[in-house]
Ligand code: FES
């Protein structure tokens with residue numbers, strides 16, 4: 250006689266719980282949850298706790314002494330977001346009953362029972378918090394094969410003498426991080442999308458280039474005559490100069506672009522697309538440069554914001570909203586070598602369809 254199948258109710262202890270209302274497909278969420286993403290600017294973590302989201306997980310970011318804490322943005326007492334609270338004496342204070350949480354997310358004070366021991370159940374669930382490039386980076390699924398801090402994408406020249414470090418304010422895009430990052434790697438759109446900022450509408454042709462796979466994703470060296478000076482700047486157009494754009498793509502959603510200006514001038518931009526949810530991306534952009542280092546950083550913020558805004562219009566309009574990984578789902582042109590390599594790399598991570606079918 251056949252026996253009835255036994256329902257396996259053993260809890261999966263390796264995997265963290267999916268966030269409430271998760272907008273990603275579960276399997277893809279677990280792949281994406283293994284990587285490091287920025288969630289705040291270091292300079293913004295100051296007098297008030299910051300509420301944010303990463304992969305649909307609500308997070309609170311606050312300071313306790315010299316330490317930055319990243320924790321679930323839910324008070325373990327009665328579920329109020331701690332980002333609605335205040336920062337006091339190296340703790341974050343819940344606005345409902347005044348519980349206080351300090352280093353490591355530990356509950357250190359219960360005003361209704363100041364003399365009693367505090368149960369561990371009142372501690373916050375925390376995630377690693379690492380400061381790099383003026384940003385706080387975290388990882389939601391450090392269980393099991395936890396990524397090491399070294400897995401935070403590398404930014405060329407950031408720590409080098411002579412380079413100025415500029416962390417642009419973040420910008421929000423109502424679109425998928427994969428679409429945004431792919432746009433950052435795309436060299437065929439300059440002459441159509443960026444003509445108000447740096448590109449030349451009469452220079453649309455894309456010379457051949459060959460991406461190379463690396464352990465973190467891939468890199469591509471792209472040579473062309475498309476300049477990178479702001480439109481209207483007097484030295485724009487150095488006759489015969491071939492610009493080198495060196496892209497390094499760190500799967501899944503971060504890339505750096507190192508631009509070689511005439512002489513030894515270098516500009517590096519990191520495009521770190523932090524997936525707030527499936528259809529919302531917070532773009533963080535640290536920049537390093539070894540020229541104009543005495544000019545106001547506000548000019549850099551403003552110029553780059555204009556470029557991000559030009560791209561944002563496109564990314565927010567693309568359909569489907571996710572990034573199709575099946576090569577048959579969209580048409581391709583030779584200029585899309587980076588895009589094709591990017592999509593293959595995402596597929597190799599085990600990612601499938603992200604969301605939205
Ligand atoms: S809900 Fe936070 S202290 Fe009660």
Ligand SMILES: [Fe+2]
Pocket residue numbers: 432433438442443560
């Ligand atoms: Fe662009």
